[in-house]
Amino acid sequence: MFRLVLFYCIVVFGCSTKQDQAQSQLSTGADQLNEYLPLLEGRNVGLTVNHSSQVSNIHLTDTLLARGINIQKVFTPEHGFTGTASDGSLVTYDSSHISFELISLYGKNKKPTTAQLEGLDVMVFDIQDVGTRFYTYISTMHYVLEACAENNISVIVLDRPNPNGSYVDGPVLDTAFSSFVGIAPIPIVHGMTIGELAKMFSGEGWLEGSVTPDLKVIAMQNWNHSTPYSLPIKPSPNLPNDLSISLYPSLCLFEGTIMSVGRGTDHAFQQIGHPEYPEAKHGFTPTSREGAKWPPHEDLMCYGVSWIGEKPEYRFTLEPLIEAYQKMDQVEFFNDYFKRLAGTDQLQKQIESGMTEKEIRETWKDDLDRFKEIRSKYLIYD
Missing domain, CATH: 3.90.1150 (Aspartate Aminotransferase, domain 1)
Structure with a gap:
């Protein structure tokens, strides 16, 4: 069985006692295995993940493989699977030595193609965001939702905390300036989790052609927008603490x-x-x-x-x-x-x-x- 090797050191940020207590009670969407495992059993599964996709310090891919889930393809965002590639660097893979196909969504294409999605029944999205419009992980999610809706593939978003989720601020995007660092008409600081954003992208008709994916968000437990949260793993190479x-x-x-x-x-x-x-x-x-x-x-x-x-x-x-x-x-x-x-x-x-x-x-x-x-x-x- 393929075992993922972590190519980075886990960075533990300084936390106050209040933060320690809040985080000890917090349960992410990925932690809610009983909620989403039944939705994956017996189906051909795709994952959109990176190094932050952890379940009790074990990568989501390993967690699901150990439970017999049929992972066919794994898609990754900017910075790649290990989260170490430089910003703007195109990422490519050779997945001939592993049991599934590893596909970069920051290489030849940023939106999954029909050929790349072929054979999948369900896509799981689990990536740590930091709550800003120009952080490209949410743009990857936008394209994944859009492509899966177009190809009749259901999507499960495993929700994670937004460390900047306690406020909303900045200019709202003028769609004339849409780009991969500005995929939707939201402010610079949107104050939403990836699960809440996924619902908004779909519900507001912001996906191309106003397509609507079959979407399920696995919510966190014991978190709200005022809960302090110190990320246990740096989400990208240049956000160390x-x-x-x-x-x-x-x-x-x-x-x-x-x-x-x-x-x-x-x-x-x-x-x-x-x-x-x-x-x-x-x-x-x-x-x-x-x-x-x-x-x-x-x-x-x-x-x-x-x-x-x-x-x-x-x-x-x-x-x-x-x-x-x-x-x-x-x-x-x-x-x-x-x-x-x-x-x-x-x-x-x-x-x-x-x-x-x-x-x-x-x-x-x-x-x-x-x-x-x-x-x-x-x-x-x-």
């Missing part, structure tokens, strides 16, 4: 600028910098490494701002972005990627015009209120 995850919604926008967010260091998404950043005491040098091949400003000393060692604060802010823009070369500061990350062309214009964060927030308030009304229809947890 709670602090980086809490800062990610705000700092990811810098990837659409000339700045570095610390990729290629031990503190990605906990610092920002540039070789010409003025009046800065903090510095770091990005280097090429696993999970961060060819980072921006590779091998150059960058100067800027650090949050390293600070206590995580789960909020979205434009303050660092506005401050950096005001200090740097404003003509070259933004690149074309920024509009896709922001999900609109307005945010760049607003910053360039000198608007304050408070003034900018007022412009997306109505859209955010409308999203919250839609969101309320699909919430599974308080």
Whole structure:
């Protein structure tokens, strides 16, 4: 029997006593084996998973194989099965030595093809998300739901906590700027779990052709949107701890600028910098490494701002972005990627015009209120 080998070390984040207690009681969707095993027995099963797909520290694939489930194909998102591939790196596999076909959804295609889905009766989706629109795992889920609906394959989503799930914030995507880092008209911080999002993608007719998959969400137990949650395994190579995850919604926008967010260091998404950043005491040098091949400003000393060692604060802010823009070369500061990350062309214009964060927030308030009304229809947890 094929046994998965973990190619990474489990990173245990610092947790408060309250977090420890909450997490000891939490039971993820994947933990609810009695709820979904009967739906898989005697069927040809596909999985969409990565390194985060764990059941009591055992990978979901091993868990199901040990129970005699007929796994035919395993699909993986950006960063690959082990979660170590660099962002944007295409992933391919040779699965000739294992008992099922391993298929990348971050290679030749991001949406499963009819040929890749052939022979499947049911697809299980189990991947840890971090609660932002531009984190591509939810875009993979969108395409999986769409493709399975088109090919009459039922979908089971095993729900997991959203570490940024306690709030909703940021501009709502203008669909003119849809992309793989913005697959649906939701704000930057959506405040939903993957199970709740799956219901929304389907229920709002956001899948191509308004197709509706045969969808079942296996809900968590003992979790709600205010429950603190420290991820036991880093969800992608450059989100190593709670602090980086809490800062990610705000700092990811810098990837659409000339700045570095610390990729290629031990503190990605906990610092920002540039070789010409003025009046800065903090510095770091990005280097090429696993999970961060060819980072921006590779091998150059960058100067800027650090949050390293600070206590995580789960909020979205434009303050660092506005401050950096005001200090740097404003003509070259933004690149074309920024509009896709922001999900609109307005945010760049607003910053360039000198608007304050408070003034900018007022412009997306109505859209955010409308999203919250839609969101309320699909919430599974308080």
